[in-house]
Amino acid sequence: MLRTVAVIVQEPVALFEYGVIHEVFGLDRTEDGVPPFELLICSPTPGVPLNSGNGAFVIAPHPLSAALDADLVAIPGGPAESEHLDEVVRTLLEVVARGGRLLSVCTGAFLIAATGLLDGKRCTTHWKHGAALAAAFPDTIVDTDVLFVDEYPVITSAGTAAGIDACLHLVREEHGPAVANAIARRMVVPPHRDGGQRQYVAAPVPDCSTDGFGAVLSWMLENLDTDITVGDLARRAHMSARTFARRFADEVGTSPHRWLTEQRVLHARNLLESTDIGIEDVATRVGFGSATLLRHHFGAAVGVSPTAYRRRFGCPDQSAAAVPGDPGSTLVASGSST
Known part of the structure; x- marks a missing residue:
């Protein structure tokens, strides 16, 4: 049963990620039916102020040895490398050997990956650091589409607030949904969040400067709302459809159909x-033709429905623009299976 939680901090301390763990496990909420947790703040350099930037410091009162018998050891985002790396890695391995679990928030996944416990397993981190994690630890399976991944005994979570999702998932698993929901209510956050990281990834502006296909790409962007076939594009490029598709893939890096779908979703x-235009109108303007087709492609690319995306990222006065019949997204804890 999850009772004792240790947090290992190193300089520079990622305050928000550290605060997420403290908010879930470090506050007394027994009056709400939440069992008491013992939270231990540990460091390779106990008692030494650790800089978190902007003049703020964190002082860990406990050494790494205090974490050895914890039920859970959490690693907030922090340095991927440090002079104490070997000591931290040995601590994490011993925690698991004694039956404890590990949880990382954001770049904390780098430290856990250094133990080898993620070799051959799925994990995640902030989408911005996914490629670096995969390059540093090629035996891991990095999935940056999700909010967290539970690969027992390790849970890795994506950037910043995704740590809340991972912590609540663990509480739900260990103490049941009522306890997790009580903590979520006090934190004023949803007990489950729909979708994954894809909805938060900034979509790149397409590059239409390619010498061979620049003019064709620009024309496609200017005519997204029309029915465009490979034959149409091939005729504009004065090629056969087969040659055009092959050369397009070689030069642009994907098929004409996939590129066109990506730009329509963007x-x-x-x-x-x-x-605040309706979902059907959005579908027509971007060339999908129907709300059903838009939902299909949008959900596959972004991870949530158009209505759920608008609720989250649209201007406040557009929140009521949802179209009846758009089912939104099923509320799931991405990573629980994601």
């Missing part, structure tokens, strides 16, 4: 964020 994201 345009839909922009419209959902900046306008």
Whole structure:
């Protein structure tokens, strides 16, 4: 049963990620039916102020040895490398050997990956650092589409607030949904969040400067709302459809159909964020033709429905622009299976 939680901090301390763990496990909420947790703040350099930037410091009162018998050891985002790396790695391995679990928030996944416990297993981190994690630890399976991944005995979570999702998932697993919901209510956060990280990834502006296909790409962007076939594009490029598709893939890096779908989804994201037009109208303007087709492609690319995306990222006065019949997204804790 989860009772004792140790947090290992090193300089520079990521305050928000550290605060997430403290908020879930470090406050007395027994009056709400939440069991008491013992929270131990540990460091390779106990008693030494650890800089977190902007003049703020964290002082860990406990050495790493205090974490050895904890039920859970949490690693907030912090340095991927440190002079104490070997000592931290040995501590984490011993915690697991004694039956404890590990949880990382954001870049804390780098420290856990250094133990080898993630070799051959799925894990996640902030989408911005996913490629670096995969390059540093090629035996891991990095999935940056999700909010967290539970690969017993390790839970890795994505950037910043995704640590809340991972912590509440663990509380729910160990103490049941009523306890997790009580903590979520006090924190004023949803006990489950729909979707994954994809909805938060900034979509890149397409590069239409390619010498061979620049003009074709620009024309496609200007005519997203029309029915575009590979044959149409091939005729504009004065090629056969087969040659065009092959050369397009070689030069652009993907098929004409996939590139066109990606740009239609990107345009839909922009419209959902900046306008209050209905979902059917969005579908027509971006070239999907129907709300059903838009939902299919949008959900596959972004991880949530158009209506859920607009609720989250649209201007406040556009929140009521949802179209009846759009089912939104099923509320799931991405990572629990994601």
